[in-house]
Amino acid sequence: MFCEQCEQTASGQGCHQWGACGKGPEVNAVQDLLVYCLRGLAPVALRARQLGIPTRETDVFACEALFATMTNVNFDRKRFNRYIRDAIAIRENLKAQIQAKEPTEWSALSCYEPNFQESLVEQGQDVALQFITQSGQNVDIFSLKLTVLYGIKGVASYTFHAQELGQEDDRVYSFIHKALAALDRQNLTLEDWVKLALKVGEINLRAMELLDAGHTSTYGHPVPTVVPLNARTGKAILVSGHDIKQLEALLKQTANQGITVYTHGELLPAHGYPLLKQKYPHLYGHYGTAWQNQTKEFAKFPGAIVITTNCLMPPHETYDEKLFTIGSVGYPGINYLPETDDGTPDFAPAIAKALEMPGFTRDEEPRQVMTGFARNAVLSVADKVIEAVKGGKIRHFFLVGGCDGAKPDRNYYTELVEKVPEDCIVLTLACGKFRFFDKQLGTIGELPRLMDVGQCNDAYSAIQIALGLAKAFEVDVNQLPLSMILSWYEQKAVAVLLTLLYLGIQNIRLGPTLPAFISPNVLKLLSETYHLKPITTPDEDLAACLG
Known part of the structure; x- marks a missing residue:
């Protein structure tokens, strides 16, 4: 191969x-x-x-x-x-x-x-x-x-x-x-x-x-939303992947059945959509972290699990009977729920499995994170952001996001965020945030220092935030006090990187390693034209970004 x-x-x-x-x-x-x-x-x-x-x-x-x-x-x-x-x-x-x-x-x-x-x-x-x-x-x-x-x-x-x-x-x-x-x-x-x-x-x-x-x-524009990380007593279904439409289809079919629905991985930002939360109160909280930890986290989850898109790992026999896939996702021997005439799966087998299983037997100690800091939420307070920057309260913005993975050198992103100075704000998106999404970084005035913009596709929202701030400051986007430090894993990240290069974004730092399919000459071209560079160490990169 x-x-x-x-x-x-x-x-x-x-x-x-x-x-x-x-x-x-x-x-x-x-x-x-x-x-x-x-x-x-x-x-x-x-x-x-x-x-x-x-x-x-x-x-x-x-x-x-x-x-x-x-x-x-x-x-x-x-x-x-x-x-x-x-x-x-x-x-x-x-x-x-x-x-x-x-x-x-x-x-x-x-x-x-x-x-x-x-x-x-x-x-x-x-x-x-x-x-x-x-x-x-x-x-x-x-x-x-x-x-x-x-x-x-x-x-x-x-x-x-x-x-x-x-x-x-x-x-x-x-x-x-x-x-x-x-x-x-x-x-x-x-x-x-x-x-x-x-x-x-x-x-x-x-x-x-x-x-x-x-x-x-x-579902409406995302709004800043507190999301519980603790489970509550009752039957449960966990939904992973990216597909919010299919999440809603499951929510419709589980309404009034005494089942709590939890998100996993890239579906965390679903909690920020107001019309989704208002309509389905049994969409409760978020369980687990990034996709590569699913073998441990899925084994412990006491209910059915539905994978809606990519980020499926070869399942273990400890949980394969309670695992269901839909859409393009598949694995030999795993329950597959095909689409019905209206384009959504019949989730009845997953619901039956959830009702059969014990669910959570006690309420866990409360923990929480926030999501929903998409472009409307951030740009609605652009005047406060500008005032804080001009007043010296905000020195720099870091967009730290992208795909997560299993390599230990991805701890770079955790360490980097922990070392970001207190007068700086971290924007994040995609599953890379699970390296640090529950860190308590505090606030600058009324602004949280850690803001979850959303899924990987919400790079669009992050781009609009950057363009909106550049317009407000009357500068080119590359003149903003903004550094992009990205992690990549799969092909959607490749598409997003090409979008950033198409827009002429400079000085992107990419890791944990550069793509194997990029030849030395192509890398040289990207480095010379866009100043694309690999990550080094958190201390070195922070020093370079902060000048």
Whole structure:
């Protein structure tokens, strides 16, 4: 196998025998085969669009299928076999409609069909080797091809969630197909690939904007909210992942059943949406920390557990019977809840499991954190922020966020936040915050020193905060007293980083290690153009940021 799409690749160079995420070489191969089939579908979808043939089914399918190939989403070979069959069927259906309008010749890639009577694993290994070798000896172009592919996976995941909430933009769907089709082009220069990678960042900004609109138009703008970390007596269901729409679907189906619903991981910010909390009082608190701790935390949870998106670790037998997956998420032998006609799963099996289990038998000692500091909440007090900065009460802002992971060197982020001076404010988002989300950093005037902006896709909100403050101060965003110190793990983080580079954000510090798929020359380009740099030590980085 060859996989270097996440931060925890073996020795920082790529996984070649078994994935550090728990993905085996056979699953990796069928994922590669699915991506190959989506690359062949892309030119067909683009031609259909030009001829006015509807492609929405194709667009949504491509996003869901790409999402399934992301790190820690789906480990189930059988599900990928079905995705591959569906990709071929959708492609051939579109080709027939195109042929009815005009005779068209297709490339070998758009005519490729796996032999379903033979090993799909071996065929996936063959196309993966072909992809590696087609760039010849140009390591830098291959590096940027991987950057585009991984970035577009992140875009697809945000786009898929946005369409669930009724927010779509045809330009986003079209670009996803264009980027996939470009991976087969041999006439693009290094400069072309750099432009395409930055275009991924531009389109991802739009995808995050759509998802933000879906969340805020459905559930209201987040407001600062106290979230209990302590359990209360009663039956319980834990919901992990990112999908707030599917969280609401579960809340609807558990209403008046005597079940308390807890969030886990990236669903913590769901508590900040006022219309969600008002409508479902049994959405109570948050349980556990980041995704990589789930094997210990899930084993202890006395109820059913539902995984809505990525960040699934190979489950232990201590809790696999109470674990349920939905959407693109899957693992062999684990309960899967397929969608019903209205697009939401029937959670009855998970509810029955929760009622069967003991639940929490006592109220735990109260503990709490706050979330809900999205752009409206922060910019509504922009005048107080500006006054505090001009008055010398706030010296600097640190955006410390991104993905969490299992490597011990991620303790850097905890130590950094603990050492941030008392006249500085920390904004955070995504699961990286679980390294320090329960730290009591106090306040500066009425402003908390630690503000949770939201999920990884709420990087859009953080960007709007930065742009809003820059406008209020009448300076360029890079002139703000703001430093971005980011952690990354998977492909959504790649998409977000490309968005920040597209916006021209300078001096980003990235860790705990740099992507294995970034070649030395590409890293040099990013360093010279954007001053992108790896993290060093908390003391050194704080000293450099504070000047």
